[in-house]
Amino acid sequence: MTGDDRDLHDSFQSLRREEEASVPPISIHSLAAYEHGRRKLSGKVAAVTACAAAMLIAAAVVLLPGSHFMPKGWDGEREQGTASISRATITTWKPATDFLLDTPGRELLQDVPSIGEWHGARIGPGPGKGHPRISKQYLP
Amino acid sequence: MEETDLPAELERMHPASFGWALWCCGHRREEAEEVLQATYLKILDRTAKFDGKSSLRTWLFGVIRRTAAERYRRQWLRRQLFDRWQLHELDVPSVADPESVAAASESNGNLLRTVAELATRQRQVLHLVFYQDLTIEEASRVMNISLGTARTHFDRGKRRLRELLARQEAHHDRR
Numbered sequence: 001m002t003g004d005d006r007d008l009h010d011s012f013q014s015l016r017r018e019e020e021a022s023v024p025p026i027s028i029h030s031l032a033a034y035e036h037g038r039r040k041l042s043g044k045v046a047a048v049t050a051c052a053a054a055m056l057i058a059a060a061v062v063l064l065p066g067s068h069f070m071p072k073g074w075d076g077e078r079e080q081g082t083a084s085i086s087r088a089t090i091t092t093w094k095p096a097t098d099f100l101l102d103t104p105g106r107e108l109l110q111d112v113p114s115i116g117e118w119h120g121a122r123i124g125p126g127p128g129k130g131h132p133r134i135s136k137q138y139l140p
Numbered sequence: 141m142e143e144t145d146l147p148a149e150l151e152r153m154h155p156a157s158f159g160w161a162l163w164c165c166g167h168r169r170e171e172a173e174e175v176l177q178a179t180y181l182k183i184l185d186r187t188a189k190f191d192g193k194s195s196l197r198t199w200l201f202g203v204i205r206r207t208a209a210e211r212y213r214r215q216w217l218r219r220q221l222f223d224r225w226q227l228h229e230l231d232v233p234s235v236a237d238p239e240s241v242a243a244a245s246e247s248n249g250n251l252l253r254t255v256a257e258l259a260t261r262q263r264q265v266l267h268l269v270f271y272q273d274l275t276i277e278e279a280s281r282v283m284n285i286s287l288g289t290a291r292t293h294f295d296r297g298k299r300r301l302r303e304l305l306a307r308q309e310a311h312h313d314r315r
Contacts, residue, residue: 012270015248019162020155024173028147032184
Protein backbone atom coordinates (compact mmCIF):
# COMPACT_ATOMS: atom_id res chain seq x y z
CA MET A 1 0.00 0.00 0.00
CA THR A 2 1.40 3.40 -0.98
CA GLY A 3 0.81 6.85 0.47
CA ASP A 4 -1.57 7.60 -2.41
CA ASP A 5 -3.86 4.90 -1.13
CA ARG A 6 -4.35 6.59 2.23
CA ASP A 7 -7.77 7.97 1.22
CA LEU A 8 -9.03 4.53 0.21
CA HIS A 9 -7.61 2.99 3.36
CA ASP A 10 -9.37 5.59 5.52
CA SER A 11 -12.67 5.00 3.74
CA PHE A 12 -12.43 1.26 4.29
CA GLN A 13 -11.42 1.73 7.93
CA SER A 14 -14.42 3.98 8.51
CA LEU A 15 -16.64 1.25 7.08
CA ARG A 16 -14.87 -1.30 9.27
CA ARG A 17 -15.53 0.68 12.44
CA GLU A 18 -19.20 0.97 11.52
CA GLU A 19 -19.55 -2.72 10.72
CA GLU A 20 -17.67 -3.87 13.79
CA ALA A 21 -20.06 -1.93 15.99
CA SER A 22 -22.83 -4.31 15.00
CA VAL A 23 -21.03 -7.64 15.07
CA PRO A 24 -23.32 -10.36 16.49
CA PRO A 25 -21.88 -11.86 19.68
CA ILE A 26 -20.74 -15.46 19.56
CA SER A 27 -19.34 -17.77 22.19
CA ILE A 28 -16.73 -19.99 20.63
CA HIS A 29 -16.34 -21.80 23.97
CA SER A 30 -20.00 -22.85 23.96
CA LEU A 31 -19.59 -23.92 20.33
CA ALA A 32 -16.51 -25.91 21.34
CA ALA A 33 -18.43 -27.54 24.21
CA TYR A 34 -21.27 -28.42 21.86
CA GLU A 35 -18.85 -29.88 19.34
CA HIS A 36 -17.07 -31.85 22.09
CA GLY A 37 -20.42 -33.32 23.25
CA ARG A 38 -21.39 -34.20 19.71
CA ARG A 39 -18.06 -35.92 19.12
CA LYS A 40 -18.42 -37.87 22.39
CA LEU A 41 -21.96 -38.97 21.46
CA SER A 42 -20.90 -40.06 17.99
CA GLY A 43 -18.09 -42.05 19.63
CA LYS A 44 -20.61 -43.87 21.82
CA VAL A 45 -22.87 -44.58 18.85
CA ALA A 46 -19.89 -45.96 16.94
CA ALA A 47 -18.97 -48.24 19.89
CA VAL A 48 -22.52 -49.60 20.17
CA THR A 49 -22.66 -50.18 16.41
CA ALA A 50 -19.32 -51.99 16.47
CA CYS A 51 -20.52 -54.25 19.34
CA ALA A 52 -23.75 -55.11 17.50
CA ALA A 53 -21.82 -55.86 14.31
CA ALA A 54 -19.38 -58.11 16.20
CA MET A 55 -22.28 -60.04 17.78
CA LEU A 56 -23.95 -60.50 14.40
CA ILE A 57 -20.73 -61.79 12.85
CA ALA A 58 -20.20 -64.21 15.77
CA ALA A 59 -23.76 -65.52 15.44
CA ALA A 60 -23.31 -65.98 11.70
CA VAL A 61 -20.04 -67.89 12.19
CA VAL A 62 -21.59 -70.25 14.76
CA LEU A 63 -24.88 -70.91 13.00
CA LEU A 64 -23.85 -71.12 9.35
CA PRO A 65 -24.06 -74.70 7.87
CA GLY A 66 -20.67 -76.43 7.75
CA SER A 67 -19.38 -74.42 10.68
CA HIS A 68 -16.89 -76.06 13.07
CA PHE A 69 -18.88 -74.64 15.95
CA MET A 70 -22.09 -76.46 14.99
CA PRO A 71 -23.33 -78.91 17.69
CA LYS A 72 -22.60 -82.62 17.16
CA GLY A 73 -25.41 -84.68 15.62
CA TRP A 74 -26.71 -81.63 13.81
CA ASP A 75 -25.35 -83.02 10.60
CA GLY A 76 -25.09 -86.84 11.08
CA GLU A 77 -23.85 -87.87 7.68
CA ARG A 78 -21.04 -85.38 7.71
CA GLU A 79 -19.97 -86.78 11.07
CA GLN A 80 -19.70 -90.26 9.48
CA GLY A 81 -17.55 -88.91 6.69
CA THR A 82 -20.03 -89.28 3.84
CA ALA A 83 -19.80 -86.74 1.08
CA SER A 84 -23.46 -85.95 0.75
CA ILE A 85 -24.75 -83.25 3.01
CA SER A 86 -28.17 -83.93 4.44
CA ARG A 87 -29.77 -83.21 7.74
CA ALA A 88 -31.43 -85.63 10.14
CA THR A 89 -35.09 -84.86 10.53
CA ILE A 90 -37.43 -85.70 13.39
CA THR A 91 -39.50 -88.10 11.21
CA THR A 92 -36.59 -90.38 10.33
CA TRP A 93 -34.90 -90.29 13.67
CA LYS A 94 -35.13 -93.49 15.84
CA PRO A 95 -34.17 -93.60 19.46
CA ALA A 96 -31.59 -96.19 20.50
CA THR A 97 -33.95 -97.68 23.17
CA ASP A 98 -36.76 -98.30 20.72
CA PHE A 99 -36.41 -102.14 20.99
CA LEU A 100 -37.52 -102.03 24.65
CA LEU A 101 -41.01 -101.15 23.52
CA ASP A 102 -41.16 -104.29 21.34
CA THR A 103 -43.20 -106.43 23.85
CA PRO A 104 -45.32 -109.62 23.20
CA GLY A 105 -48.91 -108.89 22.25
CA ARG A 106 -47.97 -105.42 21.20
CA GLU A 107 -50.09 -105.75 18.07
CA LEU A 108 -53.21 -105.93 20.24
CA LEU A 109 -52.52 -102.45 21.42
CA GLN A 110 -51.60 -101.16 18.04
CA ASP A 111 -54.28 -102.83 15.86
CA VAL A 112 -57.83 -101.65 15.57
CA PRO A 113 -60.24 -104.64 15.88
CA SER A 114 -62.83 -105.02 13.13
CA ILE A 115 -66.48 -104.87 14.17
CA GLY A 116 -68.39 -108.22 14.29
CA GLU A 117 -65.42 -110.48 14.85
CA TRP A 118 -63.41 -110.92 17.99
CA HIS A 119 -60.82 -113.69 18.39
CA GLY A 120 -62.91 -116.48 16.83
CA ALA A 121 -66.25 -115.26 18.27
CA ARG A 122 -68.67 -114.26 15.56
CA ILE A 123 -71.90 -112.37 15.69
CA GLY A 124 -74.53 -114.70 14.13
CA PRO A 125 -78.38 -114.71 13.83
CA GLY A 126 -80.19 -114.42 17.22
CA PRO A 127 -82.80 -116.73 18.96
CA GLY A 128 -85.73 -114.90 17.61
CA LYS A 129 -86.59 -114.16 14.13
CA GLY A 130 -84.06 -111.86 12.72
CA HIS A 131 -82.20 -111.54 16.05
CA PRO A 132 -78.52 -112.37 16.08
CA ARG A 133 -77.26 -115.19 18.33
CA ILE A 134 -73.76 -115.68 19.57
CA SER A 135 -72.66 -119.30 19.22
CA LYS A 136 -70.02 -120.44 21.66
CA GLN A 137 -67.39 -122.90 20.79
CA TYR A 138 -66.30 -125.28 23.55
CA LEU A 139 -63.00 -126.92 23.78
CA PRO A 140 -63.05 -130.73 23.38
CA MET B 141 -0.75 -23.48 18.39
CA GLU B 142 -2.22 -25.29 21.36
CA GLU B 143 -5.68 -26.61 20.69
CA THR B 144 -6.96 -25.08 23.92
CA ASP B 145 -5.93 -21.61 22.67
CA LEU B 146 -7.85 -21.94 19.44
CA PRO B 147 -11.36 -21.04 20.72
CA ALA B 148 -9.92 -17.99 22.51
CA GLU B 149 -8.09 -16.90 19.36
CA LEU B 150 -11.22 -17.38 17.24
CA GLU B 151 -13.21 -15.31 19.69
CA ARG B 152 -10.59 -12.57 19.62
CA MET B 153 -10.65 -12.45 15.81
CA HIS B 154 -14.44 -12.73 15.58
CA PRO B 155 -15.13 -9.06 14.63
CA ALA B 156 -12.57 -9.13 11.81
CA SER B 157 -13.83 -12.56 10.70
CA PHE B 158 -17.38 -11.27 10.62
CA GLY B 159 -16.29 -8.31 8.49
CA TRP B 160 -14.63 -10.66 6.00
CA ALA B 161 -17.62 -13.04 6.02
CA LEU B 162 -19.89 -10.08 5.28
CA TRP B 163 -17.84 -9.22 2.21
CA CYS B 164 -17.78 -12.83 1.08
CA CYS B 165 -21.59 -12.95 1.32
CA GLY B 166 -22.43 -9.69 -0.42
CA HIS B 167 -23.13 -7.98 2.93
CA ARG B 168 -26.06 -10.24 3.75
CA ARG B 169 -25.84 -10.48 7.53
CA GLU B 170 -27.76 -13.72 8.05
CA GLU B 171 -25.66 -15.49 5.45
CA ALA B 172 -22.46 -14.11 6.95
CA GLU B 173 -23.47 -15.36 10.40
CA GLU B 174 -24.26 -18.82 9.03
CA VAL B 175 -21.02 -18.98 7.08
CA LEU B 176 -19.06 -17.97 10.16
CA GLN B 177 -20.84 -20.53 12.34
CA ALA B 178 -20.13 -23.26 9.75
CA THR B 179 -16.50 -22.16 9.62
CA TYR B 180 -16.07 -22.35 13.39
CA LEU B 181 -17.66 -25.80 13.47
CA LYS B 182 -15.35 -26.95 10.67
CA ILE B 183 -12.39 -25.81 12.72
CA LEU B 184 -13.63 -27.26 16.00
CA ASP B 185 -14.47 -30.67 14.53
CA ARG B 186 -11.07 -30.58 12.77
CA THR B 187 -12.47 -30.76 9.25
CA ALA B 188 -10.24 -27.72 8.68
CA LYS B 189 -6.86 -28.02 10.37
CA PHE B 190 -4.38 -25.24 10.94
CA ASP B 191 -0.99 -26.47 9.72
CA GLY B 192 1.01 -23.41 10.77
CA LYS B 193 2.23 -22.65 7.23
CA SER B 194 0.71 -19.17 7.40
CA SER B 195 -0.60 -16.91 10.15
CA LEU B 196 -3.77 -18.02 11.91
CA ARG B 197 -5.68 -15.04 10.53
CA THR B 198 -4.69 -15.75 6.93
CA TRP B 199 -5.68 -19.38 7.33
CA LEU B 200 -8.99 -18.51 9.05
CA PHE B 201 -9.90 -16.03 6.32
CA GLY B 202 -9.15 -18.71 3.72
CA VAL B 203 -11.51 -21.14 5.46
CA ILE B 204 -14.23 -18.47 5.63
CA ARG B 205 -13.81 -17.71 1.91
CA ARG B 206 -14.05 -21.40 0.98
CA THR B 207 -17.08 -21.96 3.22
CA ALA B 208 -18.86 -18.98 1.68
CA ALA B 209 -17.99 -20.20 -1.83
CA GLU B 210 -19.30 -23.71 -1.03
CA ARG B 211 -22.50 -22.22 0.29
CA TYR B 212 -22.91 -20.01 -2.77
CA ARG B 213 -22.32 -22.98 -5.09
CA ARG B 214 -24.96 -25.03 -3.28
CA GLN B 215 -27.45 -22.17 -3.46
CA TRP B 216 -26.72 -21.62 -7.14
CA LEU B 217 -27.26 -25.30 -7.92
CA ARG B 218 -30.49 -25.39 -5.92
CA ARG B 219 -31.73 -22.28 -7.70
CA GLN B 220 -30.83 -23.74 -11.08
CA LEU B 221 -32.80 -26.92 -10.36
CA PHE B 222 -35.71 -25.04 -8.86
CA ASP B 223 -35.87 -22.56 -11.73
CA ARG B 224 -35.80 -25.32 -14.32
CA TRP B 225 -38.72 -26.90 -12.55
CA GLN B 226 -40.60 -23.66 -12.02
CA LEU B 227 -39.55 -22.13 -15.36
CA HIS B 228 -38.53 -18.93 -13.60
CA GLU B 229 -35.58 -16.82 -14.52
CA LEU B 230 -32.44 -17.13 -12.44
CA ASP B 231 -32.40 -14.50 -9.74
CA VAL B 232 -28.77 -13.43 -9.49
CA PRO B 233 -28.17 -12.06 -5.99
CA SER B 234 -27.00 -8.48 -5.82
CA VAL B 235 -23.48 -7.96 -4.53
CA ALA B 236 -24.35 -5.25 -2.03
CA ASP B 237 -27.37 -6.00 0.08
CA PRO B 238 -29.72 -2.97 -0.07
CA GLU B 239 -30.49 -3.29 3.63
CA SER B 240 -26.83 -3.06 4.55
CA VAL B 241 -26.36 -0.08 2.26
CA ALA B 242 -29.36 1.65 3.82
CA ALA B 243 -28.12 0.92 7.33
CA ALA B 244 -24.66 2.36 6.64
CA SER B 245 -23.86 6.07 6.90
CA GLU B 246 -23.96 8.04 3.63
CA SER B 247 -20.24 7.87 2.84
CA ASN B 248 -19.98 4.23 3.79
CA GLY B 249 -23.15 3.41 1.85
CA ASN B 250 -21.60 5.07 -1.22
CA LEU B 251 -18.45 3.04 -0.79
CA LEU B 252 -20.44 -0.20 -0.47
CA ARG B 253 -22.45 0.57 -3.59
CA THR B 254 -19.33 1.47 -5.56
CA VAL B 255 -17.31 -1.52 -4.43
CA ALA B 256 -20.23 -3.74 -5.41
CA GLU B 257 -19.59 -2.81 -9.03
CA LEU B 258 -16.08 -4.29 -8.97
CA ALA B 259 -15.20 -7.84 -9.93
CA THR B 260 -15.28 -10.32 -7.04
CA ARG B 261 -11.49 -10.77 -6.80
CA GLN B 262 -10.82 -7.05 -7.03
CA ARG B 263 -13.35 -6.45 -4.29
CA GLN B 264 -11.85 -9.17 -2.11
CA VAL B 265 -8.24 -8.06 -2.46
CA LEU B 266 -9.14 -4.43 -1.73
CA HIS B 267 -11.06 -5.51 1.36
CA LEU B 268 -8.21 -7.66 2.65
CA VAL B 269 -5.61 -4.93 2.14
CA PHE B 270 -7.52 -1.78 3.09
CA TYR B 271 -10.09 -3.13 5.55
CA GLN B 272 -8.21 -6.01 7.20
CA ASP B 273 -4.72 -4.44 6.87
CA LEU B 274 -3.22 -7.56 5.29
CA THR B 275 -0.32 -7.37 2.86
CA ILE B 276 -0.95 -8.27 -0.79
CA GLU B 277 1.01 -11.47 -0.24
CA GLU B 278 -1.23 -12.49 2.69
CA ALA B 279 -4.29 -11.56 0.64
CA SER B 280 -3.07 -13.80 -2.19
CA ARG B 281 -2.80 -16.70 0.30
CA VAL B 282 -6.31 -16.10 1.61
CA MET B 283 -7.67 -15.99 -1.93
CA ASN B 284 -5.53 -18.96 -3.00
CA ILE B 285 -4.06 -17.13 -6.00
CA SER B 286 -0.50 -16.21 -6.95
CA LEU B 287 1.09 -13.01 -5.68
CA GLY B 288 1.31 -11.61 -9.22
CA THR B 289 -2.39 -12.21 -9.86
CA ALA B 290 -3.26 -10.63 -6.51
CA ARG B 291 -1.17 -7.55 -7.39
CA THR B 292 -2.91 -7.25 -10.76
CA HIS B 293 -6.35 -7.47 -9.14
CA PHE B 294 -5.30 -4.96 -6.50
CA ASP B 295 -4.04 -2.39 -9.01
CA ARG B 296 -6.97 -2.77 -11.39
CA GLY B 297 -9.45 -2.75 -8.52
CA LYS B 298 -7.97 0.41 -7.08
CA ARG B 299 -8.00 2.19 -10.43
CA ARG B 300 -11.58 1.15 -11.16
CA LEU B 301 -12.74 2.12 -7.67
CA ARG B 302 -11.20 5.58 -8.01
CA GLU B 303 -12.86 6.05 -11.40
CA LEU B 304 -16.25 5.03 -10.03
CA LEU B 305 -15.91 7.24 -6.94
CA ALA B 306 -14.87 10.22 -9.11
CA ARG B 307 -17.81 9.63 -11.44
CA GLN B 308 -20.16 9.41 -8.48
CA GLU B 309 -18.77 12.62 -7.01
CA ALA B 310 -19.15 14.44 -10.33
CA HIS B 311 -22.72 13.20 -10.59
CA HIS B 312 -23.38 14.38 -7.05
CA ASP B 313 -21.89 17.86 -7.78
CA ARG B 314 -23.99 18.28 -10.94
CA ARG B 315 -27.13 17.76 -8.85
